[in-house]
Amino acid sequence: MAELRSWCFILAVFAASLYGISAEIKFTTPVGRLFTYEVMREKFQNDFETSSKLYTGVLHDDPMVFKCKKQGFPDLPEWLRFIQRHPFDNGFLYGTPMSPGKYFIEIYAINKISYDAARELLVIKVIPEKLLPYQAEFFIQLREVEKVLPSSVQIEIKQDLQKLWNNEALEMINISNALDRGGRVPLPLAGHYEGVYVKVGSKKYFSKCLQRVMSPEYQRECATEAKVKIPGECTFCKIPSNCITWCKTELVRRPASQRFHHHAYPHSLSYFAMKSNVPHHESPTAMFCCGGALIRDVYSHSFSSIHIQLYHHQTIHGNTEELRSMASQRGVPAPLSTLPMFNSRTGERASPLQSDSIPLIMAQQEPYSDTLPRK
Numbered sequence: 001m002a003e004l005r006s007w008c009f010i011l012a013v014f015a016a017s018l019y020g021i022s023a024e025i026k027f028t029t030p031v032g033r034l035f036t037y038e039v040m041r042e043k044f045q046n047d048f049e050t051s052s053k054l055y056t057g058v059l060h061d062d063p064m065v066f067k068c069k070k071q072g073f074p075d076l077p078e079w080l081r082f083i084q085r086h087p088f089d090n091g092f093l094y095g096t097p098m099s100p101g102k103y104f105i106e107i108y109a110i111n112k113i114s115y116d117a118a119r120e121l122l123v124i125k126v127i128p129e130k131l132l133p134y135q136a137e138f139f140i141q142l143r144e145v146e147k148v149l150p151s152s153v154q155i156e157i158k159q160d161l162q163k164l165w166n167n168e169a170l171e172m173i174n175i176s177n178a179l180d181r182g183g184r185v186p187l188p189l190a191g192h193y194e195g196v197y198v199k200v201g202s203k204k205y206f207s208k209c210l211q212r213v214m215s216p217e218y219q220r221e222c223a224t225e226a227k228v229k230i231p232g233e234c235t236f237c238k239i240p241s242n243c244i245t246w247c248k249t250e251l252v253r254r255p256a257s258q259r260f261h262h263h264a265y266p267h268s269l270s271y272f273a274m275k276s277n278v279p280h281h282e283s284p285t286a287m288f289c290c291g292g293a294l295i296r297d298v299y300s301h302s303f304s305s306i307h308i309q310l311y312h313h314q315t316i317h318g319n320t321e322e323l324r325s326m327a328s329q330r331g332v333p334a335p336l337s338t339l340p341m342f343n344s345r346t347g348e349r350a351s352p353l354q355s356d357s358i359p360l361i362m363a364q365q366e367p368y369s370d371t372l373p374r375k
Helices: 002-019 041-048 051-056 151-165 208-214 216-223 298-328
Strands: 023-030 035-039 064-070 080-083 091-095 101-111 117-127 134-140 171-177 196-202 250-253 287-290 293-296
Touching: 023 035, 041 064, 041 101, 041 117, 064 091, 134 151, 151 171, 151 196, 151 208, 208 216, 208 250
Parallel strands: 023 117
Antiparallel strands: 035 091, 064 101, 080 091, 101 117, 134 196, 134 250, 171 196, 287 293
């Protein structure tokens, strides 16, 4: 049955390509800004229902799945993601482009009842733009990414962050699922969510509330892993599900040399804001002072990455040595199978210097001989 469904899907996509593109939609978006596009089920439902709806006047609500890819390629561009949780939900294309260019995205809709197919072409033109110098990333625990991507919800979250930043000129930079950042899959229970990271940016420096994130007191409180509440004078949250997790707030200031687009940084902005498990006093990441507080210099991210890799390598090496020392203290002889050139049939051990080519099994020497053990 699963094989039949997969074939039906392939045939439906093929049929959609034969009948051509039903619509072409064009968007222009700047580098370093969040792009979102909602794939509406209702629009494709209208494409599926032609004469039947005209004569009967009945509008169906069939389940449908969407498949999105770059034209001429099997996948989407690296900066673009797509999510649709359920066949009765709309889908979302979202991401932050870091290179100017033109992208042709094919969107296929497959009706799960009739297996009819429709296709539209989304043309995204990414234009050069200065990257915002001051950026802040917040973690919203009680949300899932598809619930944050609608424009109405983005406006609600942005309004809260404008008050926290004391700045009306905020722009959405990135929204990412916590699972894409190493988060755990939540339990399938009410009140458990995946969590969402939201990054905004501005040309204006951080507010006093945000500057508290860089204070030593903040670092000490959050290092205890206790549930730290947002200070009272910095609490701006109308809807509980939009409230941020204070101890997962991170500020980034881009140097002047990185405020313009450059091909050396093709990935999403969230890539630069990932927190390292290496303590700051051990990390070679450059720090610089601004307004009496230390801010991480994103320009030195490559050095931090190298340090993290070396740290992981050292950890693996240390664990290996520990396992070897534990094994040597067991006080039992090593298994014969671990010794060099051990013959499981005769129990003999041969030196690898005796022959240039030693067969893996004895049957290779005498193909028609009986290899069963004899008394």
